[in-house]
Amino acid sequence: MKHIPNLLTIMRMLLIPFIPYMYIIHNNRFVSIILILFAAVSDFLDGYLARRFHLITEVGKVLDPLADKLLLIAIIFSLFYTSNFSALFLIAYLLIEITMIVLGVMLYTRKRRVVISSNIFGKIATGLFLVTAVLSIWYGYNGYVAVLFAITLLFKLIAFSSYIRHYFVTNTSRQR
Secondary structure, three states: OOOOHHHHHHHHHOOHHHHHHHHOOOHHHHHHEEEEEEHHHHHHHHHHHHHHHHOHHHHHHHHHHHHHHHHHHHHHOOOOOOOOOOHHHHHHHHHHHHHHHHHHHHOOOOHHHHOOOHHHHHHHHHHOOOOOOOHHHHOOHEEEEEEEHHHHHHHHHHHHHHHHHHHHHHHHHHHO
16 A cells, blocks of 8 residues: 555656657547546545555655656647647746756755645646646637636746745755
8 A cells, every 4th residue: 555656656657658649649639638637636646645544755755746747748848749838838837847857856866855845836736737738638729728828827936936935945954
């Protein structure tokens, strides 16, 4: 039982390449959406199981947020490649996600192995992003979807600013 949340996370990571493959190469919107929904449910389930049954591990603390970020990046590139995502959103999301990955690695590879937990804004941003991505895949990129991506980006920026603040507080306090 102890490793089930981590196995779900690893399964989600292995699933990630199949989303762009099905969407871009095979133009199969339905399967792409099913894969995204499966990834979202497995993300919720692994977090729920880890917290509910006290199965939180060091590996899970690192792999779960990494899996989330890799999933978002794969979806972003898929949407951009198929013209279902604007270049401005692509740049903004990639800067945020890649910066968070780099800072997370920098904190984790230090002596105390600090992992910054996600906050409510990050969870909302991720959930809203996945819903908006599904809508974009199914209906195409339109004005409504663009507005939803903008709202998602706002939540992502709020979560990102909290992450940056937490990074500098943690980083500064550790150097003293």
